[in-house]
Amino acid sequence: MKTLALTLLFILSLVTLLSAARADALSQPRIESRMARPLPLPEGDDKDDDKKDDEEDEEEYRGLSSHAALELVDPGGLDDVLRLRLAARLGP
Numbered sequence: 618m619k620t621l622a623l624t625l626l627f628i629l630s631l632v633t634l635l636s637a638a639r640a641d642a643l644s645q646p647r648i649e650s651r652m653a654r655p656l657p658l659p660e661g662d663d664k665d666d667d668k669k670d671d672e673e674d675e676e677e678y679r680g681l682s683s684h685a686a687l688e689l690v691d692p693g694g695l696d697d698v699l700r701l702r703l704a705a706r707l708g709p
Contacts, residue, residue, distance in 0.1 A: 678686070687694045 681689070684695055687698070
């Protein structure tokens with residue numbers, strides 16, 4: 618009887634350990650391929666209007682410097698780049 622109780626207790630502890638490990642593994646973030654799928658753009662009737670808008674936007678962005686473009690895409694990104702360059706020069 619003691620052997621049966623001990624075996625049951627051992628099996629229950631293994632189940633608890635494995636379920637805890639699985640829950641911990643599932644709670645950690647990970648990157649999976651094929652997670653975000655591209656969606657087709659809906660076709661509209663105002664294709665000519667969109668072309669004109671795109672051309673105007675393109676002309677606006679053409680005059681931007683690389684620093685201004687970086688700030689537009691990632692505000693504060695220029696500061697990060699400068700910090701990385703400084704850290705690379707100073708070394709570890």
